[in-house]
Amino acid sequence: MxxxxxxxxxxxxxxxxxxxxxxxxxxxxxxxxxxxxxxxxxxxxxxxxxxxxxxxxxxxxxxxxxxxxxxxxxxxxxxxxxxxxxxxxxxxxxxxxxxxxxxxxxxxxxxxxxxxxxxxxxxxxxxxxxxxxxxxxxxxxxxxxxxxxxxxxxxxxxxxxxxxxxxxxxxxxxxxxxxxxxxxxxxxxxxxxxxxxxxxxxxxxxxxxxxxxxxxxxxxxxxxxxxxxYQKRDAAELLWMDSDSTSALLVTRNLTENEADVRRIMDQGPPYELFVSNRDSAATDGLKHSACGLQHTAQITANTLSNSKSNSPARTGMTLKGPGGFPKQQFYFASLNASSSYIGILVKKSKVAAHEKRQVGDFDTGSVVFEATEFQTVSGTNCKVVTDLEFCNEIQYAVPGNDKKFNGTALAKAYDDYAKTMYANFETVMMQIPCDAPRTSLYSLARNCNDCKAAYKKWLCTVSIPRCEDFTSSNRFALTRNAGQAFPNGSQLPDDVRNPLIAMPYSNASRNAFIDSEIQPGPYKELLPCEDICYEVVQSCPAAIGFTCPQPGLISFAYSYGRREENGSTASCNYPGVAQTPMSAARNLVPDSILLSSVSLAAVMMFG
Structure with a gap:
């Protein structure tokens, strides 16, 4: 064809x-x-x-x-x-x-x-x-x-x-x-x-x-x-507050300092996840700036899902506790290894997963990975992290403890109850002050009784619940306490270490007799309260209550209070909100110091 x-x-x-x-x-x-x-x-x-x-x-x-x-x-x-x-x-x-x-x-x-x-x-x-x-x-x-x-x-x-x-x-x-x-x-x-x-x-x-x-x-x-x-800031987004031999407490910076936003932010729930790995682990190598990479490789994850697991070593949640009473997210880790270094990486989780579309009008949808925060655990077992105290609600650090007598919850309650009892004595004294008088008749035109009560409470909680560091701590600002008492396990310091210390009264006992008699932690070191905590009370309270502070240069001052060193790599004194994260990174969380430049202070009241 x-x-x-x-x-x-x-x-x-x-x-x-x-x-x-x-x-x-x-x-x-x-x-x-x-x-x-x-x-x-x-x-x-x-x-x-x-x-x-x-x-x-x-x-x-x-x-x-x-x-x-x-x-x-x-x-x-x-x-x-x-x-x-x-x-x-x-x-x-x-x-x-x-x-x-x-x-x-x-x-x-x-x-x-x-x-x-x-x-x-x-x-x-x-x-x-x-x-x-x-x-x-x-x-x-x-x-x-x-x-x-x-x-x-x-x-x-x-x-x-x-x-x-x-x-x-x-x-x-x-x-x-x-x-x-x-x-x-x-x-x-x-x-x-x-x-x-x-x-x-x-x-x-x-x-x-x-x-x-x-x-x-x-x-x-x-x-x-x-x-x-991936976001790197001059000031850390995540602060390591403190740790002991097996646990650690970390918090974010304040999520707002606008009182009008507090309720809204608290109702939204935790915005962050925290991924933690031992510093010696190679699991996250090459993925430390990736949210999804950390999700797959980090050794410990702290988020709302981890809260629901009974055996989870991590807990997280929103809190108003801590300085200022502003919203922040808190992370508590347990079952850590003693004398170990860890890396914690904070992540703001994406609101949109792969293959999903964002909601109309939602412009903040992606993930943000923040610079890592390093933290360590200690070897000693007689310093224990406490947090979420009812009365002393700004206390978030390690305190002298005793595993033989108290678990973490009971230890926190024992200290909180003690401070609350001591505060009742102060309230009795304040009843003698005409706090309801017209402003022109008050003891001060600049401060009132509410200012006095707040300053005294902060001072009382800080000095009655001392910040504890391991006896082997190399922090030159920490002062040895209770050297003559045995550790909770019954052991004592070697004689050549103990004998010189017990000869000095400030090293042979704790700041408060309550600690040695009721807690019985054994030898430890104390990071002394910052001097301005005491000065705030003097500035805020009427002279009639008889509160005074030791004068710098006296022996009583050197063994009772410390001074801030803003540019130091470690905390030089204790103030509610002071983190173990270097001071330059934690500065935004701590109120400015209020120092007296011309007050003559001669004696020490109560706990010194």
Whole structure:
């Protein structure tokens, strides 16, 4: 059978079309064929996210080749997925492969004044707009080598361009020389002025045979700020208040100091998670700036979920206790190892998970990782952290204790009840002061009885509940106490250490007889109260109550009070709210000192 001219041309045209289609598929096949997009919550890591075995298990996955989703059907670039505003995407990458994304011009500028992510955008007539790109590593290949050398895999690589050629090409040279951005501790942030489509490449570098498993990352684009952020501040966001041999207490800075916001913030619940690991652990190496990476690798996690587990070593919650009575989030850790160093990393959790869209009008949706806070436990067992006292509600530190007589709750109550009893004596004295008289008839035009009661309570709680440091503490500001008494386990200090100390009255007993007779902690060191706590009482209370403070330079002052050293690396004296975190970082939590410059102070009242 012979075809006519028209039929011949039709067959030739069809053959040419088939040839061009085959050539197109050959040249433009997806370059991320080993990547499988998975939501982060698809990983079943078990109840112990720090378990290295569980992390290894997560690297074994079933690929779901979801590269061509509905958002890119019909696009001219196969294998290039879209990024929408404030909508993170998660993906697995085998080492040596890459993934490519595009933030389309319509998502940046909007085609009708609204973004695809729900945030209102300005019209299309702008020449450029700032685009914030961020990515974090959630999992990385684990070290399976035989040597004991601490090692972590190379970091992921972020490339950004207004063309696919630059943004989505595989690197052919050292990333440091390729004009791209290396992730740092599992995070990368990049901002640029966009005028059109922006292409984003994430490259998983090749790894040696000592590493096994895949990379998993999360990437997002935002027009307001980086969706994933690592934030380093001059003052620490998380403060280590104190610790003993097995527990530690950490708190955030005040979440507000506006009284009108207090109730709203308390009703919202805890905004942070805290991830803690032993400083010697390599589990979080390479992931310390990544919220999802810490979630999978940290040894201890403190969040609202950990509160519900009966055997959890961590508890967290909102509190108004502490200086100022403002909202802060508190973290308490138990079952820690004695004489150990830990790293705590505070994270503000993202409100939007991968594959979810943010709520309209919600501009603060991403995660924020804050600079790590280091803390240590001690070797001695007779200093115990107390917190959440009912009367002395600003006390949050280690106090002289005795495991043989008191658990943590009972110890806190014993001290609190003692201070409350002593305060009752003060109230009897204050009944003699005409506190209800007209202001012009009061003892002071600047202070009133409420100021006096607050200052006296702070002083009383601080001196009757001394801050305890281990007897072996090297803090030069700490004073030895109760050297002649046996430790709770029955042992005593060696004679060559004990004999010189018991010859000095201030080292042979505690500040208060109640401690030696009722608590019986044995030898310890005390961080003395700051002098301005005493001065505040003198300034705030009527002279008729007879309260005075020791004068600097006298022996009674040296063994009763300490002075602040603002630039010191350790606390030089005790004031409610003083953290073990260096003073420069904790300064915002502590009220300014109120010092007397011209008051003659001669004697010591009550506890000295």
């Amino acid at each position: 012979q075809w006519g001219p028209l039929q011949s041309r039709l067959v030739a045209s069809l053959a040419a079309s088939l040839f061009l289609l085959a050539l197109y598929l050959l040249l433009f096949s997806p370059n991320v064929a080993l990547a499988a997009e998975l939501p982060l919550d698809s990983y079943e890591l078990g109840d112990a996210p720090h378990d290295v075995g569980n992390v290894r298990g997560a690297a074994s996955y079933e690929p779901e080749f979801d590269l061509f989703d509905r958002s890119i059907i019909g696009r001219a670039l196969p294998g290039v997925a879209t990024l929408e505003n404030d909508k993170p995407r998660a993906l697995n990458l085998q080492p040596g492969t890459m993934a490519c994304y595009v933030v389309e011009k319509s998502a940046i500028f909007g085609n009708d004044g609204n973004s695809t992510g729900g945030a209102p955008l300005r019209p299309l007539d702008e020449a450029s707009k700032t685009l914030h790109l961020s990515a974090t590593t959630c999992l990385q290949p684990y070290f399976s080598g035989s040597n004991d050398k601490r090692s972590s895999p190379p970091q992921l690589i972020l490339s950004v361009s207004n063309s696919t050629e630059a943004g989505c090409r595989k690197l052919s040279k050292d990333p440091k020389d390729a004009g791209v951005t290396l992730f740092e501790e599992g995070a990368a942030m990049y901002s640029l002025n966009a005028t059109g489509d922006i292409y984003v490449g994430i490259t998983a570098p090749n790894v040696s045979s000592d590493f096994q498993g895949v990379y998993n990352f999360e990437v997002a684009a935002s027009l307001t700020d980086h969706f994933h952020r």
